[in-house]
Amino acid sequence: MEPADELLQQESALELQAEPMRLNMGPSHPAMHGTVRMVLDLDGETIVNLDLQPGYLHRGFEKSCERGTWAQVFPYADRLNYVSPMLNNVGWSLAVEKLLGIEVPERCQYYRVILGELSRIADHFTCNGASAMELGAFTPFLWLLKVRDWIWDVLEKETGARMTHSFGRIGGMAAPPTADFKDDLRALIPEVHKVVKEAEIMLIRNRIFLDRMQGVGILSKEDALGYGCTGPVARASGLPYDVRKDYPYMVYDRFDFDVPIGEDGDNWDRFMVRLEEIRQSVRIIEQAIEQMPDDGPVNVDDPRIVLPEKHDVYTTIEATIAHFKLVMEGLQTPKGEVYSFTEGGNGELGFYIVSDGSGTPYRVRVRPPCWFNLAACREMLIGEMIADIIPTFGSINMIGGECDR
Amino acid sequence: MSQAVVDRLRAQFGERLLETSHAFGGHEIVVADKDWVEVAQFLKEDGELQMDHFIDLTAVDYPERPSARFDVLLLLRSSVNGGRIRVRTRVDEGQELGTVSGVWPGANWAEREVWDMFGIGFSGHPDLRRILLYEEFIGHPLRKDYPIDRAQPLVPYREVEEIDKLPPFGIEEGQPFARIDWEARLAGGDNQVSPAIGLQQGQRRALSDSEAALQIQKRLAAKAKAAATEATSTEATKEGQGD
Structure with a gap:
């Protein structure tokens, strides 16, 4: 018998230190995308306990909203989920429009849907690409980001900015669609399909990728409900909740699309749900292009809400006054409290707004989907290995700007 | 659907449901702070309502009100029947509200945020500490009387009490670093x-x-x-x- 084997018999001699080790991960760690800190208690490599500490990106969104006009929230809203800013813009527009009791023209609704779905595709591309990259698959990341860039090209052409568009307006959009908007989309869609397929081929039969994703970071349906998870995280856990389907807003009830559902609630399901949602978003865009009218107004016809044309502001006194009042006083909303929710990139993006009847919000509460998904992350990680933090945290798609506000 | 929720609650709690309202497509009920946890428990566990999906918990500050300065709001949804409800209660400054983090674990972080931002305590909360701000922060910034432009000085390094030993360690302490002995x-x-x-x-x-x-x-x-x-x-x- 080898001496080492002999020692195995006497357990005390080989007993390693069993005291849990405390390890700080983040906030500036390459895997902690949104600057979040994790304090881990480790037994060997197994996570016994962890304390998630968000807040490193807190800028005081809600407080800042209380000092400007309703329209001045748009740039802040952009910087909530900066990976899909258009969805936040539209979410805020819809919240204030709900308070005002107005509905934007149909053309604008389709326009918002298309731009929003483009943002969603970009969001899911980023999340899935980054997840793959962190596990060593650099090529799919570059490919997916290549398409994201093409999507951003379209968004840039429409809005003038690649990322933080600030393009939403209360009662419409900042500008009508450009003349070749539909043609650009028709050219883009086959490319999206192609690259999704390519990335899929590279990843979904890759043994290393599968081992890191499957059966890791499991979140049960009950926990998903209790923690308030929404979006792809909840759907991967088998909770068929999509605001676009369950509480349709804008024109989502006119489209034929499916809500992908996972079974196990592991990283793999979250990855696949996002991949499938990209396809469903493309389906929505395809239908929306067909249904969207080519002419017609984009903004509501109400000078108390929408800024007048620039030309009129310079030439007529009425438009000058309207412009002045809208910019200086802000549009006047009725008194009341509204909770308006849309499907953001990560789930139910809700705006709870309180108006005291003035041109400034009294209170704005954004319900950040990331916040609740991140809270549930603790449930996913306890009992897993330290290396599993990387794919699990990646699949949450925690966006610091939205989570910490 | 949501009207049915209000009716069911009315049948269960009667007079203890202080107000009900319906505006902008949302139903709301107001309960007294002492009934808060009981109503929450009922909403989740009642076979008809099944409000099992936690949506949000937040607060609004009304400093001009003579009493009960804060509104605390709980937003819920049922994954079974799709019903939605908003529960509101009013608490005064320095008064504690019962925690609902035992009913929905998601309320844990939401209540921590309300504590952090408004200074409303939650009795029975397992881990009530600041979440977005740091523990040295003075005040609760979402209160109306906290000026938006108030700057707080940088905090010095913390004294960590639990760690009994900090580097540099002695020669024979800690993990061996060298590969050659x-x-x-x-x-x-x-x-x-x-x-x-x-x-x-x-x-x-x-x-x-x-x-x-x-x-x-x-x-x-x-x-x-x-x-x-x-x-x-x-x-x-x-x-x-x-x-």
Whole structure:
């Protein structure tokens, strides 16, 4: 018998230190995308306990909203989920429009849907690409980001900015669609399909990728409900909740699309749900292009809400006054409290707004989907290995700007 | 659907449902702060309502109100029937509200945020500390009387009390860092790697029957003895001071 084997018999001699080790991960760690800190208690490599500490990106969104006009929230809203800013813009527009009791023209609704779905595709591309990259698959990341860039090209052409568009307006959009908007989309869609397929081929039969994703970071349906998870995280856990389907807003009830559902609630399901949602978003865009009218107004016809044309502001006194009042006083909303929710990139993006009847919000509460998904992350990680933090945290798609506000 | 929720609650709680309202497509009920947890529990566990999906918990500050300064709001949804409800209660400054984090675990972080931003305490909360801001922050910024442009100074490094030892460590403390055990090699041993790493990699014999190991054990024993003597001497000094 080898001496080492002999020692195995006497357990005390080989007993390693069993005291849990405390390890700080983040906030500036390459895997902690949104600057979040994790304090881990480790037994060997197994996570016994962890304390998630968000807040490193807190800028005081809600407080800042209380000092400007309703329209001045748009740039802040952009910087909530900066990976899909258009969805936040539209979410805020819809919240204030709900308070005002107005509905934007149909053309604008389709326009918002298309731009929003483009943002969603970009969001899911980023999340899935980054997840793959962190596990060593650099090529799919570059490919997916290549398409994201093409999507951003379209968004840039429409809005003038690649990322933080600030393009939403209360009662419409900042500008009508450009003349070749539909043609650009028709050219883009086959490319999206192609690259999704390519990335899929590279990843979904890759043994290393599968081992890191499957059966890791499991979140049960009950926990998903209790923690308030929404979006792809909840759907991967088998909770068929999509605001676009369950509480349709804008024109989502006119489209034929499916809500992908996972079974196990592991990283793999979250990855696949996002991949499938990209396809469903493309389906929505395809239908929306067909249904969207080519002419017609984009903004509501109400000078108390929408800024007048620039030309009129310079030439007529009425438009000058309207412009002045809208910019200086802000549009006047009725008194009341509204909770308006849309499907953001990560789930139910809700705006709870309180108006005291003035041109400034009294209170704005954004319900950040990331916040609740991140809270549930603790449930996913306890009992897993330290290396599993990387794919699990990646699949949450925690966006610091939205989570910490 | 949501009207049915209100009706069901009305049947269950009667007069304890202080107000009900319906505006902008949302139903709302107002309950007293003492009924808060009970109503929450009922909403989740009632077979008809099944409000199992936690949506949000937040607060609004009304400093001009004569009493009950804050509104606390709980937003819920049922994954079974799609019903939605908003529950509201009013609490005064310094008053604690019962926690609903036992009903929905998601309320844990939401209540921590409300504590952080408004300073509303939640009795029975398992871990009520600041979440977005740091513990040295003074005040609760979402209160209306907190000016938006107030700057707080940078905080100094924290004193960490739980960690009994901080670097730099002594020579023989902590994990072996070197791959070569020079001490053992210079003493004439044949060890190429440090004992701990060598043992892990199976490159060398087990510690207990090598000379180096015996040396280490001796050293450890001596160290323990020295520590013990030191401890007794300190105690003796303390006693002396006591006298």
